Amino acid sequence: MSGLSVTFEAIRASFGPLCVGIDPSRDSLHSWGLPDTPDGALEMSLGVIDAASGRVGIVKPQVGYFERFGAEGFRALESVFSAARTAGLQIIADVKRGDIGSTMEGYAEAWLGDGPLGSDAMTVSPYQGFGALEPAFVAAEARGSVAFVLCATSNIDAATVQAARHGDRTLPAEIALLARERSNNDYTVGLVVGATRSLAESGLTEENLVESLILSPGFGAQGAALGDLTSIFGRASSWVIPSVSRSVLRGGPDGVATAIESHLAELGR
Protein backbone atom coordinates (compact mmCIF):
# COMPACT_ATOMS: atom_id res chain seq x y z
CA MET A 1 0.00 0.00 0.00
CA SER A 2 1.94 2.98 -1.23
CA GLY A 3 -0.51 5.15 -3.15
CA LEU A 4 -1.71 8.65 -2.43
CA SER A 5 -4.60 7.52 -0.21
CA VAL A 6 -2.21 6.23 2.45
CA THR A 7 0.66 8.67 1.89
CA PHE A 8 -1.20 11.98 1.63
CA GLU A 9 -0.97 13.02 5.27
CA ALA A 10 2.76 12.31 5.44
CA ILE A 11 3.33 14.25 2.22
CA ARG A 12 1.31 17.18 3.53
CA ALA A 13 3.41 17.17 6.72
CA SER A 14 6.73 17.02 4.84
CA PHE A 15 6.19 19.11 1.73
CA GLY A 16 2.71 20.55 1.90
CA PRO A 17 -0.01 19.56 -0.54
CA LEU A 18 1.24 21.27 -3.72
CA CYS A 19 1.10 19.19 -6.91
CA VAL A 20 3.19 20.13 -9.94
CA GLY A 21 1.73 19.40 -13.37
CA ILE A 22 3.76 17.83 -16.16
CA ASP A 23 2.19 19.33 -19.28
CA PRO A 24 4.36 19.03 -22.40
CA SER A 25 1.95 20.83 -24.70
CA ARG A 26 3.06 22.09 -28.07
CA ASP A 27 3.28 25.63 -26.66
CA SER A 28 5.25 24.60 -23.57
CA LEU A 29 7.73 22.62 -25.63
CA HIS A 30 8.18 25.60 -27.92
CA SER A 31 8.89 27.93 -24.99
CA TRP A 32 11.47 25.46 -23.69
CA GLY A 33 13.19 25.30 -27.10
CA LEU A 34 12.36 21.61 -27.37
CA PRO A 35 10.99 19.72 -30.38
CA ASP A 36 7.30 18.80 -30.39
CA THR A 37 8.13 15.08 -30.26
CA PRO A 38 8.01 12.25 -27.70
CA ASP A 39 11.70 12.89 -26.95
CA GLY A 40 11.00 16.58 -26.41
CA ALA A 41 8.09 15.74 -24.09
CA LEU A 42 10.31 13.35 -22.13
CA GLU A 43 13.10 15.91 -21.77
CA MET A 44 10.74 18.59 -20.47
CA SER A 45 9.17 16.12 -18.07
CA LEU A 46 12.52 15.08 -16.66
CA GLY A 47 13.34 18.75 -16.10
CA VAL A 48 10.13 19.25 -14.15
CA ILE A 49 10.74 16.08 -12.10
CA ASP A 50 14.25 17.22 -11.29
CA ALA A 51 12.98 20.58 -10.01
CA ALA A 52 10.03 18.99 -8.16
CA SER A 53 12.12 16.41 -6.36
CA GLY A 54 12.74 17.38 -2.75
CA ARG A 55 10.46 20.43 -3.06
CA VAL A 56 7.00 18.82 -3.45
CA GLY A 57 5.61 15.32 -3.01
CA ILE A 58 3.23 14.97 -5.95
CA VAL A 59 3.40 15.39 -9.73
CA LYS A 60 0.54 15.16 -12.23
CA PRO A 61 1.36 14.16 -15.81
CA GLN A 62 -1.39 15.35 -18.18
CA VAL A 63 -1.72 12.25 -20.34
CA GLY A 64 -3.35 13.90 -23.37
CA TYR A 65 -0.06 15.63 -24.18
CA PHE A 66 1.67 12.26 -24.43
CA GLU A 67 -1.20 10.35 -26.04
CA ARG A 68 -1.13 12.67 -29.08
CA PHE A 69 2.07 10.85 -30.13
CA GLY A 70 0.47 7.38 -29.95
CA ALA A 71 2.53 4.44 -28.71
CA GLU A 72 5.74 6.50 -28.82
CA GLY A 73 4.12 9.04 -26.51
CA PHE A 74 3.09 6.28 -24.11
CA ARG A 75 6.67 4.97 -24.21
CA ALA A 76 7.90 8.44 -23.17
CA LEU A 77 5.24 8.54 -20.45
CA GLU A 78 6.48 5.23 -19.03
CA SER A 79 9.95 6.76 -18.75
CA VAL A 80 8.45 9.80 -17.01
CA PHE A 81 6.68 7.54 -14.49
CA SER A 82 9.86 5.63 -13.86
CA ALA A 83 11.84 8.82 -13.22
CA ALA A 84 9.14 10.20 -10.91
CA ARG A 85 9.13 7.00 -8.85
CA THR A 86 12.92 7.05 -8.60
CA ALA A 87 12.69 10.65 -7.37
CA GLY A 88 10.26 9.57 -4.63
CA LEU A 89 7.36 11.52 -6.11
CA GLN A 90 3.73 10.35 -6.01
CA ILE A 91 2.03 10.30 -9.41
CA ILE A 92 -1.49 11.47 -10.20
CA ALA A 93 -2.26 10.23 -13.72
CA ASP A 94 -4.54 12.91 -15.17
CA VAL A 95 -6.44 10.80 -17.68
CA LYS A 96 -10.15 11.47 -16.97
CA ARG A 97 -11.11 7.97 -18.09
CA GLY A 98 -14.67 6.79 -17.78
CA ASP A 99 -16.44 3.75 -19.18
CA ILE A 100 -18.46 0.76 -18.01
CA GLY A 101 -17.88 -2.86 -17.06
CA SER A 102 -14.77 -4.63 -18.24
CA THR A 103 -13.65 -1.57 -20.23
CA MET A 104 -13.52 0.45 -17.02
CA GLU A 105 -11.64 -2.48 -15.48
CA GLY A 106 -9.14 -2.13 -18.33
CA TYR A 107 -8.58 1.56 -17.58
CA ALA A 108 -8.25 0.83 -13.84
CA GLU A 109 -5.74 -1.91 -14.62
CA ALA A 110 -3.77 0.51 -16.80
CA TRP A 111 -3.50 3.38 -14.32
CA LEU A 112 -3.95 1.75 -10.89
CA GLY A 113 -2.47 -1.68 -11.57
CA ASP A 114 0.99 -3.22 -11.48
CA GLY A 115 2.00 -2.32 -15.05
CA PRO A 116 4.37 0.41 -16.26
CA LEU A 117 1.69 3.12 -15.90
CA GLY A 118 0.50 2.08 -12.44
CA SER A 119 -0.01 5.35 -10.52
CA ASP A 120 -0.73 6.57 -7.01
CA ALA A 121 -3.95 8.19 -8.20
CA MET A 122 -5.92 8.68 -11.41
CA THR A 123 -8.66 11.05 -12.50
CA VAL A 124 -11.97 9.55 -13.71
CA SER A 125 -15.04 10.97 -15.45
CA PRO A 126 -18.56 10.06 -14.28
CA TYR A 127 -20.80 10.78 -17.30
CA GLN A 128 -21.82 7.12 -17.52
CA GLY A 129 -22.71 7.16 -13.84
CA PHE A 130 -20.84 7.25 -10.56
CA GLY A 131 -21.31 3.50 -10.02
CA ALA A 132 -19.76 2.71 -13.41
CA LEU A 133 -16.45 3.89 -11.93
CA GLU A 134 -16.51 1.13 -9.29
CA PRO A 135 -13.64 -0.85 -10.91
CA ALA A 136 -11.39 2.18 -10.35
CA PHE A 137 -12.51 2.45 -6.72
CA VAL A 138 -11.82 -1.26 -6.15
CA ALA A 139 -8.38 -0.98 -7.75
CA ALA A 140 -7.60 2.15 -5.70
CA GLU A 141 -8.62 0.40 -2.47
CA ALA A 142 -6.38 -2.56 -3.25
CA ARG A 143 -3.37 -0.35 -3.77
CA GLY A 144 -3.93 2.50 -1.32
CA SER A 145 -4.45 4.81 -4.30
CA VAL A 146 -7.06 7.44 -5.12
CA ALA A 147 -9.61 7.73 -7.92
CA PHE A 148 -10.40 11.44 -8.27
CA VAL A 149 -13.89 11.82 -9.77
CA LEU A 150 -14.59 14.92 -11.87
CA CYS A 151 -17.05 16.94 -9.80
CA ALA A 152 -17.01 20.70 -10.40
CA THR A 153 -14.62 21.99 -13.03
CA SER A 154 -14.13 25.68 -13.47
CA ASN A 155 -13.93 26.01 -17.26
CA ILE A 156 -16.62 28.30 -18.69
CA ASP A 157 -18.15 25.52 -20.81
CA ALA A 158 -18.83 23.26 -17.83
CA ALA A 159 -22.33 24.56 -17.11
CA THR A 160 -23.99 22.75 -20.02
CA VAL A 161 -23.54 19.57 -17.98
CA GLN A 162 -22.62 20.56 -14.43
CA ALA A 163 -25.49 23.01 -13.91
CA ALA A 164 -27.98 20.16 -14.37
CA ARG A 165 -29.83 19.20 -11.20
CA HIS A 166 -31.27 16.23 -9.38
CA GLY A 167 -34.15 17.94 -7.62
CA ASP A 168 -32.59 20.52 -5.32
CA ARG A 169 -29.03 19.27 -5.82
CA THR A 170 -26.66 20.25 -8.61
CA LEU A 171 -24.80 17.47 -10.37
CA PRO A 172 -21.53 18.34 -8.54
CA ALA A 173 -23.36 18.12 -5.19
CA GLU A 174 -24.80 14.75 -6.20
CA ILE A 175 -21.32 13.47 -7.16
CA ALA A 176 -19.86 14.73 -3.86
CA LEU A 177 -22.64 12.97 -1.93
CA LEU A 178 -22.07 9.68 -3.76
CA ALA A 179 -18.32 9.96 -3.17
CA ARG A 180 -18.84 10.38 0.56
CA GLU A 181 -21.25 7.43 0.66
CA ARG A 182 -18.74 5.27 -1.21
CA SER A 183 -15.82 6.18 1.06
CA ASN A 184 -14.95 3.88 3.92
CA ASN A 185 -13.38 6.59 6.03
CA ASP A 186 -10.41 6.56 3.72
CA TYR A 187 -9.32 8.66 0.77
CA THR A 188 -9.98 6.10 -1.97
CA VAL A 189 -12.64 8.23 -3.69
CA GLY A 190 -11.48 11.79 -4.23
CA LEU A 191 -13.01 14.71 -6.13
CA VAL A 192 -11.79 17.15 -8.76
CA VAL A 193 -13.00 20.65 -7.87
CA GLY A 194 -11.67 23.63 -9.79
CA ALA A 195 -10.53 26.70 -7.89
CA THR A 196 -11.53 29.53 -10.20
CA ARG A 197 -15.17 29.64 -9.19
CA SER A 198 -16.69 29.59 -5.73
CA LEU A 199 -18.11 26.38 -4.25
CA ALA A 200 -21.52 28.06 -4.11
CA GLU A 201 -21.52 28.69 -7.86
CA SER A 202 -21.29 24.91 -8.35
CA GLY A 203 -23.95 24.22 -5.74
CA LEU A 204 -21.34 22.80 -3.35
CA THR A 205 -20.76 23.53 0.33
CA GLU A 206 -17.69 23.00 2.50
CA GLU A 207 -19.64 20.21 4.23
CA ASN A 208 -19.97 18.35 0.88
CA LEU A 209 -16.21 18.17 0.64
CA VAL A 210 -14.84 17.77 4.14
CA GLU A 211 -12.70 14.64 4.52
CA SER A 212 -12.58 13.85 0.80
CA LEU A 213 -9.26 14.42 -0.93
CA ILE A 214 -9.77 17.20 -3.46
CA LEU A 215 -7.60 17.68 -6.52
CA SER A 216 -7.92 21.32 -7.46
CA PRO A 217 -6.61 22.65 -10.75
CA GLY A 218 -7.00 26.28 -11.64
CA PHE A 219 -4.19 27.76 -9.56
CA GLY A 220 -1.38 29.78 -11.07
CA ALA A 221 -1.80 30.61 -14.75
CA GLN A 222 -5.52 29.70 -14.70
CA GLY A 223 -6.21 32.50 -12.25
CA ALA A 224 -6.72 31.30 -8.68
CA ALA A 225 -4.14 32.36 -6.07
CA LEU A 226 -2.67 29.74 -3.75
CA GLY A 227 -2.91 32.25 -0.93
CA ASP A 228 -6.70 32.15 -1.33
CA LEU A 229 -6.96 28.37 -0.92
CA THR A 230 -8.42 28.63 2.58
CA SER A 231 -10.95 31.26 1.63
CA ILE A 232 -12.08 29.18 -1.36
CA PHE A 233 -12.38 25.81 0.39
CA GLY A 234 -12.94 26.81 4.03
CA ARG A 235 -13.07 23.85 6.39
CA ALA A 236 -12.31 21.48 3.50
CA SER A 237 -8.97 23.14 2.72
CA SER A 238 -6.83 20.69 4.68
CA TRP A 239 -7.69 18.01 2.11
CA VAL A 240 -7.11 20.10 -1.01
CA ILE A 241 -4.25 19.27 -3.37
CA PRO A 242 -3.74 22.44 -5.41
CA SER A 243 -2.20 21.83 -8.80
CA VAL A 244 -0.07 24.26 -10.78
CA SER A 245 1.13 23.65 -14.33
CA ARG A 246 1.58 26.46 -16.82
CA SER A 247 2.78 28.96 -14.22
CA VAL A 248 5.61 26.55 -13.37
CA LEU A 249 6.52 25.71 -16.95
CA ARG A 250 6.45 29.11 -18.58
CA GLY A 251 9.78 30.26 -17.18
CA GLY A 252 11.57 27.58 -19.20
CA PRO A 253 13.92 24.91 -17.84
CA ASP A 254 15.91 27.32 -15.68
CA GLY A 255 12.84 28.81 -14.03
CA VAL A 256 11.00 25.71 -12.81
CA ALA A 257 12.61 25.38 -9.38
CA THR A 258 12.19 29.09 -8.64
CA ALA A 259 8.56 29.01 -9.76
CA ILE A 260 7.84 26.02 -7.50
CA GLU A 261 9.48 27.75 -4.54
CA SER A 262 7.49 30.88 -5.20
CA HIS A 263 4.25 28.82 -5.15
CA LEU A 264 5.33 27.14 -1.91
CA ALA A 265 5.84 30.57 -0.38
CA GLU A 266 2.30 31.55 -1.43
CA LEU A 267 1.09 28.51 0.52
CA GLY A 268 3.01 29.78 3.55
CA ARG A 269 5.75 27.16 3.51
Added chain:
Amino acid sequence: MSGLSVTFEAIRASFGPLCVGIDPSRDSLHSWGLPDTPDGALEMSLGVIDAASGRVGIVKPQVGYFERFGAEGFRALESVFSAARTAGLQIIADVKRGDIGSTMEGYAEAWLGDGPLGSDAMTVSPYQGFGALEPAFVAAEARGSVAFVLCATSNIDAATVQAARHGDRTLPAEIALLARERSNNDYTVGLVVGATRSLAESGLTEENLVESLILSPGFGAQGAALGDLTSIFGRASSWVIPSVSRSVLRGGPDGVATAIESHLAELGR
Protein backbone atom coordinates in the same frame (compact mmCIF):
# COMPACT_ATOMS: atom_id res chain seq x y z
CA MET B 1 -11.74 13.82 -46.49
CA SER B 2 -12.15 10.13 -45.85
CA GLY B 3 -13.66 9.81 -42.37
CA LEU B 4 -17.00 8.41 -41.32
CA SER B 5 -18.84 11.72 -41.68
CA VAL B 6 -18.36 11.70 -45.46
CA THR B 7 -18.39 7.92 -46.03
CA PHE B 8 -21.34 6.83 -43.89
CA GLU B 9 -24.01 6.95 -46.57
CA ALA B 10 -21.90 4.95 -49.02
CA ILE B 11 -21.11 2.37 -46.33
CA ARG B 12 -24.79 2.08 -45.43
CA ALA B 13 -25.62 1.49 -49.10
CA SER B 14 -22.91 -1.14 -49.57
CA PHE B 15 -22.80 -3.03 -46.30
CA GLY B 16 -25.49 -1.60 -44.06
CA PRO B 17 -24.67 0.29 -40.87
CA LEU B 18 -23.44 -2.58 -38.66
CA CYS B 19 -20.27 -1.91 -36.66
CA VAL B 20 -18.21 -4.77 -35.25
CA GLY B 21 -16.44 -4.20 -31.94
CA ILE B 22 -12.84 -5.23 -31.34
CA ASP B 23 -12.78 -6.03 -27.63
CA PRO B 24 -9.80 -8.09 -26.52
CA SER B 25 -10.83 -8.31 -22.89
CA ARG B 26 -9.24 -10.83 -20.57
CA ASP B 27 -12.36 -13.03 -20.85
CA SER B 28 -12.51 -12.84 -24.65
CA LEU B 29 -8.83 -13.70 -25.00
CA HIS B 30 -9.34 -16.66 -22.68
CA SER B 31 -12.25 -17.95 -24.74
CA TRP B 32 -10.12 -17.67 -27.88
CA GLY B 33 -7.28 -19.62 -26.25
CA LEU B 34 -5.00 -16.59 -26.54
CA PRO B 35 -2.64 -15.16 -23.92
CA ASP B 36 -3.72 -12.02 -22.05
CA THR B 37 -0.90 -10.00 -23.59
CA PRO B 38 -0.49 -7.31 -26.28
CA ASP B 39 0.35 -10.06 -28.79
CA GLY B 40 -2.79 -11.97 -27.82
CA ALA B 41 -4.88 -8.81 -28.20
CA LEU B 42 -3.36 -8.16 -31.63
CA GLU B 43 -3.99 -11.72 -32.83
CA MET B 44 -7.65 -11.60 -31.77
CA SER B 45 -8.07 -8.19 -33.39
CA LEU B 46 -6.62 -9.39 -36.69
CA GLY B 47 -9.05 -12.32 -36.61
CA VAL B 48 -11.99 -9.96 -36.16
CA ILE B 49 -10.74 -7.66 -38.94
CA ASP B 50 -10.34 -10.62 -41.28
CA ALA B 51 -13.93 -11.71 -40.65
CA ALA B 52 -15.29 -8.16 -40.82
CA SER B 53 -13.58 -7.33 -44.10
CA GLY B 54 -16.02 -7.46 -47.01
CA ARG B 55 -18.97 -8.08 -44.66
CA VAL B 56 -19.26 -4.75 -42.81
CA GLY B 57 -17.79 -1.29 -43.30
CA ILE B 58 -16.97 -0.21 -39.74
CA VAL B 59 -15.02 -1.60 -36.78
CA LYS B 60 -14.75 -0.17 -33.28
CA PRO B 61 -11.66 -0.98 -31.22
CA GLN B 62 -12.39 -0.55 -27.50
CA VAL B 63 -9.21 1.21 -26.45
CA GLY B 64 -9.36 0.38 -22.72
CA TYR B 65 -8.53 -3.25 -23.51
CA PHE B 66 -5.30 -2.16 -25.19
CA GLU B 67 -4.42 0.66 -22.80
CA ARG B 68 -4.22 -1.77 -19.87
CA PHE B 69 -0.91 -2.97 -21.36
CA GLY B 70 0.60 0.54 -21.50
CA ALA B 71 2.83 1.49 -24.44
CA GLU B 72 2.99 -2.12 -25.63
CA GLY B 73 -0.80 -2.17 -25.84
CA PHE B 74 -0.78 1.06 -27.84
CA ARG B 75 1.82 -0.48 -30.14
CA ALA B 76 -0.54 -3.43 -30.73
CA LEU B 77 -3.40 -0.99 -31.31
CA GLU B 78 -1.40 0.83 -33.99
CA SER B 79 -0.99 -2.50 -35.80
CA VAL B 80 -4.74 -3.10 -35.47
CA PHE B 81 -5.46 0.31 -37.02
CA SER B 82 -3.05 -0.36 -39.84
CA ALA B 83 -4.66 -3.73 -40.61
CA ALA B 84 -8.17 -2.25 -40.50
CA ARG B 85 -7.17 0.50 -42.93
CA THR B 86 -5.59 -2.03 -45.30
CA ALA B 87 -8.84 -4.02 -45.16
CA GLY B 88 -10.80 -0.91 -46.20
CA LEU B 89 -12.63 -0.67 -42.87
CA GLN B 90 -13.57 2.61 -41.19
CA ILE B 91 -12.38 2.90 -37.60
CA ILE B 92 -14.36 4.29 -34.67
CA ALA B 93 -11.86 4.73 -31.81
CA ASP B 94 -13.91 4.04 -28.69
CA VAL B 95 -11.93 6.12 -26.20
CA LYS B 96 -14.51 8.35 -24.48
CA ARG B 97 -11.95 11.11 -23.99
CA GLY B 98 -12.95 14.42 -22.51
CA ASP B 99 -10.93 17.35 -21.20
CA ILE B 100 -10.49 21.07 -21.74
CA GLY B 101 -8.32 23.41 -23.77
CA SER B 102 -5.01 22.21 -25.09
CA THR B 103 -5.42 18.82 -23.37
CA MET B 104 -8.58 18.20 -25.40
CA GLU B 105 -6.60 19.34 -28.46
CA GLY B 106 -4.05 16.64 -27.57
CA TYR B 107 -6.73 13.95 -27.51
CA ALA B 108 -8.21 15.20 -30.78
CA GLU B 109 -4.74 15.18 -32.34
CA ALA B 110 -4.21 11.59 -31.13
CA TRP B 111 -7.47 10.11 -32.45
CA LEU B 112 -8.52 12.43 -35.28
CA GLY B 113 -5.13 13.59 -36.52
CA ASP B 114 -2.53 12.34 -38.96
CA GLY B 115 -0.64 10.08 -36.54
CA PRO B 116 -0.69 6.30 -36.23
CA LEU B 117 -3.98 6.34 -34.26
CA GLY B 118 -5.80 8.77 -36.55
CA SER B 119 -9.35 7.38 -36.88
CA ASP B 120 -12.51 7.96 -38.87
CA ALA B 121 -14.42 8.74 -35.68
CA MET B 122 -13.83 8.88 -31.93
CA THR B 123 -16.08 8.83 -28.89
CA VAL B 124 -15.91 11.77 -26.46
CA SER B 125 -17.30 12.42 -22.98
CA PRO B 126 -18.99 15.74 -22.13
CA TYR B 127 -18.78 15.96 -18.30
CA GLN B 128 -16.65 19.12 -18.53
CA GLY B 129 -19.20 20.66 -20.86
CA PHE B 130 -20.26 20.21 -24.47
CA GLY B 131 -18.25 23.23 -25.60
CA ALA B 132 -15.05 21.83 -24.06
CA LEU B 133 -15.16 19.18 -26.80
CA GLU B 134 -14.83 21.81 -29.54
CA PRO B 135 -11.23 20.78 -30.45
CA ALA B 136 -12.56 17.32 -31.35
CA PHE B 137 -15.34 18.86 -33.47
CA VAL B 138 -12.84 21.08 -35.28
CA ALA B 139 -10.51 18.13 -35.93
CA ALA B 140 -13.44 16.00 -37.13
CA GLU B 141 -14.57 18.74 -39.53
CA ALA B 142 -11.08 19.07 -41.00
CA ARG B 143 -10.89 15.35 -41.73
CA GLY B 144 -14.50 14.42 -42.53
CA SER B 145 -14.59 12.41 -39.32
CA VAL B 146 -17.11 12.16 -36.50
CA ALA B 147 -16.88 12.97 -32.78
CA PHE B 148 -19.57 10.86 -31.10
CA VAL B 149 -20.58 12.57 -27.84
CA LEU B 150 -21.81 10.36 -24.99
CA CYS B 151 -25.50 11.19 -24.66
CA ALA B 152 -27.70 8.43 -23.21
CA THR B 153 -25.97 5.23 -22.20
CA SER B 154 -27.99 2.23 -21.16
CA ASN B 155 -25.97 0.87 -18.23
CA ILE B 156 -27.93 0.75 -14.98
CA ASP B 157 -25.56 3.14 -13.20
CA ALA B 158 -26.04 5.93 -15.73
CA ALA B 159 -28.95 7.61 -13.94
CA THR B 160 -26.82 9.22 -11.21
CA VAL B 161 -25.63 11.63 -13.89
CA GLN B 162 -27.90 11.28 -16.91
CA ALA B 163 -31.18 11.67 -15.04
CA ALA B 164 -30.15 15.19 -14.01
CA ARG B 165 -32.16 17.93 -15.68
CA HIS B 166 -31.86 21.42 -17.06
CA GLY B 167 -35.36 22.67 -16.33
CA ASP B 168 -37.70 20.45 -18.31
CA ARG B 169 -34.92 18.76 -20.30
CA THR B 170 -32.87 15.75 -19.22
CA LEU B 171 -29.13 15.95 -19.64
CA PRO B 172 -29.24 13.61 -22.70
CA ALA B 173 -31.86 15.88 -24.32
CA GLU B 174 -29.66 18.91 -23.62
CA ILE B 175 -26.65 17.17 -25.18
CA ALA B 176 -28.71 16.18 -28.25
CA LEU B 177 -29.90 19.77 -28.63
CA LEU B 178 -26.36 21.17 -28.40
CA ALA B 179 -25.14 18.59 -30.93
CA ARG B 180 -27.80 19.63 -33.42
CA GLU B 181 -26.99 23.32 -32.91
CA ARG B 182 -23.29 22.61 -33.49
CA SER B 183 -23.85 20.61 -36.67
CA ASN B 184 -23.53 22.35 -40.00
CA ASN B 185 -25.85 19.98 -41.79
CA ASP B 186 -23.14 17.36 -41.69
CA TYR B 187 -22.36 14.41 -39.47
CA THR B 188 -19.36 15.88 -37.63
CA VAL B 189 -21.05 15.76 -34.21
CA GLY B 190 -22.62 12.39 -33.51
CA LEU B 191 -24.22 10.95 -30.39
CA VAL B 192 -23.81 7.74 -28.40
CA VAL B 193 -27.24 6.41 -27.48
CA GLY B 194 -27.56 2.94 -25.96
CA ALA B 195 -30.19 0.57 -27.27
CA THR B 196 -31.28 -1.31 -24.17
CA ARG B 197 -33.61 1.35 -22.86
CA SER B 198 -36.24 3.33 -24.69
CA LEU B 199 -35.57 6.88 -25.86
CA ALA B 200 -38.39 8.09 -23.59
CA GLU B 201 -36.66 6.66 -20.51
CA SER B 202 -33.71 8.98 -21.24
CA GLY B 203 -35.98 11.93 -21.95
CA LEU B 204 -35.16 11.78 -25.67
CA THR B 205 -37.47 11.87 -28.67
CA GLU B 206 -36.94 10.71 -32.25
CA GLU B 207 -36.95 14.38 -33.20
CA ASN B 208 -33.93 15.01 -30.92
CA LEU B 209 -31.92 12.53 -32.92
CA VAL B 210 -33.01 12.79 -36.54
CA GLU B 211 -30.11 13.58 -38.89
CA SER B 212 -27.40 13.07 -36.26
CA LEU B 213 -25.25 9.98 -36.66
CA ILE B 214 -25.92 7.74 -33.66
CA LEU B 215 -23.49 5.13 -32.41
CA SER B 216 -25.58 2.61 -30.52
CA PRO B 217 -23.99 -0.07 -28.35
CA GLY B 218 -26.13 -2.54 -26.49
CA PHE B 219 -27.02 -4.91 -29.31
CA GLY B 220 -26.24 -8.61 -29.21
CA ALA B 221 -24.89 -9.85 -25.88
CA GLN B 222 -26.02 -6.71 -24.05
CA GLY B 223 -29.66 -7.50 -24.80
CA ALA B 224 -31.11 -5.38 -27.61
CA ALA B 225 -32.11 -7.17 -30.84
CA LEU B 226 -30.98 -5.75 -34.18
CA GLY B 227 -34.41 -6.57 -35.57
CA ASP B 228 -35.87 -4.05 -33.13
CA LEU B 229 -33.67 -1.16 -34.30
CA THR B 230 -36.51 0.57 -36.11
CA SER B 231 -38.93 0.24 -33.23
CA ILE B 232 -36.31 1.64 -30.81
CA PHE B 233 -35.18 4.62 -32.90
CA GLY B 234 -38.19 5.28 -35.14
CA ARG B 235 -37.58 8.01 -37.69
CA ALA B 236 -33.98 8.36 -36.48
CA SER B 237 -33.11 4.75 -37.35
CA SER B 238 -31.57 5.50 -40.74
CA TRP B 239 -28.70 7.25 -38.98
CA VAL B 240 -28.06 4.59 -36.32
CA ILE B 241 -24.82 2.60 -36.35
CA PRO B 242 -25.57 -0.46 -34.21
CA SER B 243 -22.50 -1.97 -32.60
CA VAL B 244 -22.03 -5.61 -31.64
CA SER B 245 -19.05 -6.94 -29.74
CA ARG B 246 -19.30 -9.83 -27.31
CA SER B 247 -21.93 -11.69 -29.35
CA VAL B 248 -19.49 -11.72 -32.26
CA LEU B 249 -16.44 -12.69 -30.22
CA ARG B 250 -17.85 -15.42 -28.02
CA GLY B 251 -17.88 -18.09 -30.70
CA GLY B 252 -14.09 -17.99 -30.86
CA PRO B 253 -11.97 -17.40 -33.95
CA ASP B 254 -13.90 -19.84 -36.14
CA GLY B 255 -17.29 -18.33 -35.27
CA VAL B 256 -16.74 -14.62 -35.98
CA ALA B 257 -17.70 -14.59 -39.66
CA THR B 258 -20.84 -16.66 -39.01
CA ALA B 259 -21.85 -14.45 -36.09
CA ILE B 260 -21.44 -11.31 -38.23
CA GLU B 261 -23.55 -12.83 -41.02
CA SER B 262 -26.20 -13.81 -38.54
CA HIS B 263 -26.35 -10.19 -37.28
CA LEU B 264 -26.55 -8.91 -40.86
CA ALA B 265 -29.53 -11.21 -41.43
CA GLU B 266 -31.23 -9.75 -38.33
CA LEU B 267 -30.83 -6.34 -39.96
CA GLY B 268 -32.55 -7.72 -43.06
CA ARG B 269 -29.50 -7.79 -45.29
